[in-house]
Amino acid sequence: PVLVVDFGAQYAQLIARRVREASVYSEVVPHTATVEEIVARKPAAVILSGGPSSVYADGAPQLDARLFDHDIPVFGICYGFQAMAGALGGTVTHTGTREYGRTQLSVDGGILHEGLPTTQPVWMSHGDAVTDAPHGFEVTATSAGAPVAAFEDRARRLAGVQYHPEVLHSPHGQQVLTRFLREIAGIAPTWTAANIADALIEQVREQVGDGKAICGLSGGVDSAVAAALVQRAIGDRLTCVFVDHGLLRAGEREQVQQDFVASTGAKLITVDAVDTFLSELEGVSDPETKRKIIGREFIRSFEGAVTEVLGESVAHGEAVDFLVQGTLYPDVVESGGGTGTANIKSHHNVGGLPEDLQFSLVEPLRLLFKDEVRAVGRALGLPEEIVARQPFPGPGLAIRIVGAVTRDRLALLRQADAIAREELTAAGLDGQIWQCPVVLLADVRSVGVQGDGRTYGHPIVLRPVSSEDAMTADWTRLPYDVLERISTRITNEVPEVNRVVLDVTSKPPGTIEWE
């Protein structure tokens, strides 16, 4: 792998993701990893991430110069660039001038920026600056606040930049990272969806052996792709469980029952729990209470189905040993990383399975980012309807009805949501949108006029957002004509809705969902 050493900024994961976009496998390691540990991983290259604003700051993480004794290609970014310069005998000066945000970079020679504009905008965020490159390095770029903004030593396969190539505000950053990987480190692009899928299927086969597994399907991309991988690996020894809680969007149950099963051949149990969920939710409008009820009922339903599957197996003298989960890499990194399979008391993960059930977790996606999960799903032949699906919250439409949940309100919202999705897809906008919650303000009424009569109906809110990870988001500037079509259709086609409004709040301060 290409190892990204995390010096504590938010950027390490993003760097790993960009490296993978260049079709090279990459993982994040903490800066506390020793040189021996890094070398033992046989990295194709090491990337030193950004970090605190100053290498001189109290407690600033140090770089062990012995890293450079192993003929490993190294790329330094921002703090990593300065740490690298310092470790190799260059000079890092506390200049006192801060450079923050969009900056013009002037390129002069070198292979890293070859073929790219000689002046280009880049994203800077630093206080100190490298004022002298280490011996043997060519200085290939400068900026107003960084006399040495990029350097390279091609013979030793070392290079670095003061700016952040991993962020979108550095428009040529991806090319620069790719050039380092290909031209300086000499790494071949082999991290492709088909290769990833093959490798993961093989791993699952090894892990599960001739055991049995179950997988809860949420209707979302992650659990669908995880299940498809495991199904490829162990066939009918996997049973999928899908709980219909009545809070799904139009067509979702059918999508799982037909499209998913048709494209994977997986064995599926559907639990129809609509009545239970809706009666438990009756009269509840507090968001947190809704979430708690749904979480509790979900576990009950899932548990019931599992007991059923187990019962069958036990009758045949077998056991279900594995629980498949669609955990992704960002969750793994956030919870402290770690490799290997946790053997847990299942209720810690699924939130309430009987204590005496012991499962080993199968998490085939635990090293993947969302876009890679989608690519693997496509490589496995899952239909676009499943793979390109927007994220959808577990509590479903219940947290998109501001007010109490009823069958009628669910029906209205489902209809409005289907219209919005249809029009966004028809306009080719799915790629630009992270997700577009459609919210029914059930406790709000406004006066309108339709035909010749006065109406007193409910507003529907459109909440289109753009995001890379849902941690932060911006409201998507949808074309007016698309908004108009959605608005006209919803007010014409959905009874009791007489107004469509657009949410123009970013996150923060708003969250993506309304509840």
Ligand code: XMP
């Ligand atoms: P917020 O509203 O917190 O949402 O900005 C961030 C992302 O998480 C999704 N979301 C949920 N997903 N269970 C889920 O599985 C939940 O309870 C839940 N609440 C929010 C939301 O759709 C967005 O993608």
